[in-house]
Amino acid sequence: MDERRARHSVWVVLRRAVAEARDDDVPMVAQALAYSLFLAIPAAALLALGIFSLVADASTVEELMGRLAPVMPEEAVTLLSDSLERSAGSQGGGLVMTVLGFVLALWTTTSAASTLMSATTKAFDRGDRRSFVRKRLLALLIVVALSIGAGLVLVLLVFGPHIERWVGDATGVPTIVAWTWWTAQWPLLVAGLLFAFAVALALGPDVEQRRWRLILPGAVTALVVWLVASSAFAVYTSRFGSYDRSWGTISAVVVTLVWLWVTSAALLLGAEINAEAQRLDRRERDADEPPVAGRAA
Numbered sequence: 001m002d003e004r005r006a007r008h009s010v011w012v013v014l015r016r017a018v019a020e021a022r023d024d025d026v027p028m029v030a031q032a033l034a035y036s037l038f039l040a041i042p043a044a045a046l047l048a049l050g051i052f053s054l055v056a057d058a059s060t061v062e063e064l065m066g067r068l069a070p071v072m073p074e075e076a077v078t079l080l081s082d083s084l085e086r087s088a089g090s091q092g093g094g095l096v097m098t099v100l101g102f103v104l105a106l107w108t109t110t111s112a113a114s115t116l117m118s119a120t121t122k123a124f125d126r127g128d129r130r131s132f133v134r135k136r137l138l139a140l141l142i143v144v145a146l147s148i149g150a151g152l153v154l155v156l157l158v159f160g161p162h163i164e165r166w167v168g169d170a171t172g173v174p175t176i177v178a179w180t181w182w183t184a185q186w187p188l189l190v191a192g193l194l195f196a197f198a199v200a201l202a203l204g205p206d207v208e209q210r211r212w213r214l215i216l217p218g219a220v221t222a223l224v225v226w227l228v229a230s231s232a233f234a235v236y237t238s239r240f241g242s243y244d245r246s247w248g249t250i251s252a253v254v255v256t257l258v259w260l261w262v263t264s265a266a267l268l269l270g271a272e273i274n275a276e277a278q279r280l281d282r283r284e285r286d287a288d289e290p291p292v293a294g295r296a297a
Helices: 002-023 026-055 058-071 074-088 091-123 132-158 160-171 174-203 217-239 243-288
Strands: none
Touching: 002 243, 026 091, 026 243, 091 132, 091 174, 091 243, 132 160, 132 174, 160 174, 174 217, 174 243, 217 243
């Protein structure tokens, strides 16, 4: 009986969350969130470029480009190499670039997180009453958590195969390293992304949280939806998409915006799931409470 009730509850939460997502215009709100996230990318790149210019010289640039050449298109390597060489040759400009990049990155990333916070609060049918300072501090925590998730994706999925081969060649046991890497990368990736999504969905809405839980139903749903949608989109762009022929050099911008929209929609759907789960839990607790003695029939 309990198992049947649990399955029914899951179905009720999913059905109502999808209906609420439609009423809350989640696809349109996800577009605004994706745009906010996209605006943070140039500022973060400017900060990274400024820091690199302070600690690197021409020989460092040449060595880095030599390592990136096997995994990046030739045009991208040339463009990146020219930018890094100009930055490395200007220490004063690098300091200005670092300071400016830090300020812009801090503002744009926390602004994107604030947009996420407002959207997740709307899922609970609430208004955000937090002060500007408190909201920005919480937004910074969300940025840190999501950056950890993005870093795991970058290290494990993008650079992972190359790191795994380099470690295997360096240790002389490539088969063992390959097996260990393949076995460990997915649990690490799932745990890291689940943590990032749980932090974003727990700190995002302006609602009272009964207790902190890593396994939030919305975080799990957002992670599953994001993994499936991102994988499907990656297959589509690699085999069936024609963005490079249709859009030329801005195809990377188009693909990035669509992927950010997928990510934003997954997070907002997770917020709707959490909101509906909380409402269902409240209704069940109210139904289980005994009637107050002396209450009129």
